[in-house]
Structures are given as structure tokens and as C-alpha cells.
Amino acid sequence: xxxxxxxxxxTGATGFVGSRLCEIAIQADWDIRRVIRNPDIQDGIxxxxxxxxxxxxxxLTNVEIVVHLxxxxxxxxxxxxxxxxxxxxxxxxxxxxxxxxxxxAGVKRFIYISSIKVNGEGTPLGQxxxxxxxxxxxxxxxxSKREAEDRLQLLAEDTGMEIVIIRPPLVYGPGVxxxxxxxxxxxxxxxxxxxxxxxxxxxxxALDNLVDLIMTCVKHPAAANQIFLAGDGxxxxxxxxxxxxxxxxxxxxxxxxxxxxxxxxxxxxxxxRDIAQRLLGSLQVDISKARNLLGWTPPVSxxxxxxxxxxxxxxxxxx
Numbered sequence: 001x002x003x004x005x006x007x008x009x010x011t012g013a014t015g016f017v018g019s020r021l022c023e024i025a026i027q028a029d030w031d032i033r034r035v036i037r038n039p040d041i042q043d044g045i046x047x048x049x050x051x052x053x054x055x056x057x058x059x060l061t062n063v064e065i066v067v068h069l070x071x072x073x074x075x076x077x078x079x080x081x082x083x084x085x086x087x088x089x090x091x092x093x094x095x096x097x098x099x100x101x102x103x104x105a106g107v108k109r110f111i112y113i114s115s116i117k118v119n120g121e122g123t124p125l126g127q128x129x130x131x132x133x134x135x136x137x138x139x140x141x142x143x144s145k146r147e148a149e150d151r152l153q154l155l156a157e158d159t160g161m162e163i164v165i166i167r168p169p170l171v172y173g174p175g176v177x178x179x180x181x182x183x184x185x186x187x188x189x190x191x192x193x194x195x196x197x198x199x200x201x202x203x204x205x206a207l208d209n210l211v212d213l214i215m216t217c218v219k220h221p222a223a224a225n226q227i228f229l230a231g232d233g234x235x236x237x238x239x240x241x242x243x244x245x246x247x248x249x250x251x252x253x254x255x256x257x258x259x260x261x262x263x264x265x266x267x268x269x270x271x272x273r274d275i276a277q278r279l280l281g282s283l284q285v286d287i288s289k290a291r292n293l294l295g296w297t298p299p300v301s302x303x304x305x306x307x308x309x310x311x312x313x314x315x316x317x318x319x
Contacts, residue, residue: 173207
């Protein structure tokens with residue numbers, strides 16, 4: 001798919017995944033074009049906010065491949081009545097606006113980074129999500145991503161532009177923020193955590209593994225009009241993740257073996273069922289389709305990525 005002269009447009013180029021993708025793509029001598037929102041940042045095309053009316057003609061000139069990473073992940077007012085509308089505006093309508101203009105501009109392949117939330121919020125232990133599962137998104141983010149996927153596939157049928165969809169679970173790596181960063185800070189401070197007896201299984205994907213899969217989907221002809229689940233190929237319990245992250249930080253995790261039923265009861269009383277699900281429940285993904293169809297194998301081990309994540313935290317994020 002990729003030729004020496006292919007120009008690749010990357011949205012979300014300054015984000016966690018996008019910045020690493022740009023870095024690796026430049027090292028591979030790809031001809032990339034970054035899409036950015038901040039006009040103060042050099043070496044990119046400013047298009048403003050992603051939405052149904054965004055103008056993409058200048059950014060798409062001579063582009064053959066689009067990697068669409070930009071998305072709304074949070075809303076300004078949690079619990080607001082229009083959450084789904086806010087997500088749809090960016091993740092569904094904004095994506096389709098870009099995709100329609102891309103098809104009109106002659107883009108050959110459109111790679112959409114979706115989310116495992118399109119499948120749902122959790123799996124029974126030992127029963128990972130597969131490509132044959134009935135989709136069951138539950139939150140506005142997952143619903144908006146699923147709607148974008150459906151409409152992109154229809155667009156591919158109508159226009160002939162190839163669509164590739166990748167659904168990652170939680171992505172971690174150097175520079176990770178949000179809950180994963182909070183976890184590292186707890187471990188760094190050696191705060192006792194009541195998570196020493198969790199026997200769930202969760203799939204994660206290392207930043208460099210996700211980037212490698214994206215780059216494979218840019219190049220591989222068999223990726224056209226396919227959907228892939230991303231992951232490291234190794235699942236961990238919450239307890240194991242904390243232990244291995246603590247080892248990478250040289251701060252052994254202080255974990256208390258509190259029974260899961262008690263943790264669930266406490267979370268319910270505090271109205272934190274969603275957090276409890278992420279910490280206590282399982283969410284596994286089957287990456288065999290990418291292995292079999294693309295010959296793709298995650299190039300980075302969990303422990304190696306955890307070490308790089310810990311090193312970055314100690315050098316740049318520690319407070």
C-alpha cells in the first residue's frame with residue numbers, strides 16, 4: 001500500500017499516540033503531514049477543532065493515506081444531558097466530515113483509531129473479545145465510536161476508499177497520563193493499596209505496539225476494509241500490573257489482600273461502580289486476526305514498555 005512517494009496525513013499528531021507515531025514514521029523516512037490545533041506549534045497544518053464543518057481541503061492535498069487519531073475523549077461537564085451529542089459532534093460527525101472530504105480528494109486508505117469500548121466494557125474471565133462478537137458499547141464515547149465505524153464502512157462501499165479500523169484497549173507507555181499516571185504516583189509514594197487479591201485479566205497495549213500495528217496497516221494490502229483488535233498478547237490482573245509497575249519503578253507495590261466482594265460493596269456505596277469495573281473486572285481482547293492476516297506480532301514486551309514508562313515518569317513526570 002505505501003510507496004516511497006505516499007504522503008500520510010496524521011490527525012491528533014501532538015497527542016500521546018500521534019506524537020509517537022510521527023516520531024517513528026519520520027525515522028522510517030515516511031512523508032508525513034501533521035494536523036494540529038495550536039497555531040503556535042510549527043511543522044504542521046492548523047485546521048482548528050474537529051467537527052462536522054471543519055475544512056480539510058488544504059490538509060488533504062496530494063495525501064494518499066489518512067491516519068485519524070484525533071477524538072473527543074472527555075466532556076466539559078461530566079453528567080451533562082448532552083454528553084452523547086458532544087461526542088457525536090467530534091467522533092462521529094467530525095470523523096465522517098473528514099472521511100468524505102478524504103474520499104473526494106482521492107485518498108486511497110483511511111485508518112481510523114477507534115476503541116475497544118465499541119465492543120463493550122468487560123468480558124467474562126478467559127473469554128476475550130473477538131471479531132465475531134455482537135457490539136455493545138454502553139457509554140457515549142463508545143457509542144459515538146461505533147457509529148463512526150458503521151458509517152465509515154458504508155462510505156467505503158460507496159466510494160471505494162479503503163477503510164481500516166483499529167480498536168485498542170488502554171494504551172500505556174512513556175508520557176502516559178490519566179489513571180495510569182495516578183497509579184505510578186501511588187506506587188512511587190508507596191501508598192498502601194487494597195488491590196492485592198485481584199484475579200481478573202485485562203488486555204493493555206503498549207504505545208510502541210499500537211504504533212507498530214498502525215504502521216503495518218498503512219503498508220499491508222491485506223489490511224484494506226478490515227477491523228483489528230489491538231493488544232500486547234499478554235493479559236494481566238490488576239494485582240500483577242501493580243506489582244510489575246512497582247518493580248519497574250524500583251518501588252515494591254504495597255498491596256493489601258482485601259476481598260473483591262468487599263471492594264465492590266465499597267465502590268457501590270461510594271457510587272464508583274465504573275472505577276470498580278476497571279480495577280476488578282476483566283477485559284480481554286483476541287489479537288489473532290492481526291497475527292494471522294497481517295503476520296503482525298507485538299514487537300515490544302510488557303516489561304520492556306513498563307520500564308520505559310517508569311523511566312520517563314521518573315525523569316519528567318515525578319512531583
